[in-house]
Amino acid sequence: MQQEDKRVLGREARGPVGAEQLDTVPWNHTDTDAVVEFSTDELTAICPVTGQPDFYELKLSYRPGPRLLESKAMKLYLWSFRDRGMFAEDMAATLLKDLVAACDPAEMTVDLTQKVRGGLKIRTVVRHESHQQSADSKQLRTGRAGNANVT
Numbered sequence: 001m002q003q004e005d006k007r008v009l010g011r012e013a014r015g016p017v018g019a020e021q022l023d024t025v026p027w028n029h030t031d032t033d034a035v036v037e038f039s040t041d042e043l044t045a046i047c048p049v050t051g052q053p054d055f056y057e058l059k060l061s062y063r064p065g066p067r068l069l070e071s072k073a074m075k076l077y078l079w080s081f082r083d084r085g086m087f088a089e090d091m092a093a094t095l096l097k098d099l100v101a102a103c104d105p106a107e108m109t110v111d112l113t114q115k116v117r118g119g120l121k122i123r124t125v126v127r128h129e130s131h132q133q134s135a136d137s138k139q140l141r142t143g144r145a146g147n148a149n150v151t
Contacts, residue, residue, distance in 0.1 A: 016080035017073060019098035024067035036068065037061045043078050043112075048085035055115040056088070060099070062108035065130065069103050088114040092124035100128045 043056040058078070062069075077098070081091065092112040100108055107129050114122040 015076070016082070017076040018080060019077065019102065021073065022077050022098065022102040023070035023073035024103045025070055027064040027066055027068045030064070030066060033063070035061055035063055038069070038071070038074060040078065043081060045081045045091055046083065046085045048087065051085070052117075053082075054088070054117065056091070057113045057115065058095070059111040060095070060109070061111075062099075062103070062105040065104040065106050067103040069099065088112060088122045089124045092126045096126045096128055104130075106130050 038060040039058060041055075041057045043058050044053050045056070046052070047054050086094070092110050095112070096108060096110045099105075099110070105128065107127070109125065109127045111125045112123070
């Protein structure tokens with residue numbers, strides 16, 4: 001978690017915050033299979049080619065690890081994209097990387113849809129699985145236990 005003076009929760013915040021200021025709070029129910037979801041249709045960024053605003057719908061879902069994302073900090077973090085020039089695919093990957101680094105979830109999915117512009121709607125979905133989750137999934141797919149070699 002951030003040092004006390006960099007936290008957003010409980011302090012007056014009047015502008016966007018960077019990824020390093022994403023507050024998290026403890027999740028004391030790690031033995032519970034839970035899914036946390038955030039969604040918004042108020043996410044914007046700037047097209048890096050034309051300088052025109054792009055409008056997005058974001059659906060974020062994650063299975064918490066030891067920490068939860070704090071909603072006020074999330075809103076201010078998402079606000080930070082409004083003046084950034086980036087393509088939809090890059091934004092989805094950046095969101096995933098930053099949010100995984102902040103809260104270390106068991107799983108996370110960022111589903112980002114750029115609203116229609118020029119007749120096209122772009123949807124980018126990026127996912128993260130913890131290393132343990134990946135190993136468990138591989139074991140289920142292969143029907144093999146542990147680190148068995150496939151020949």
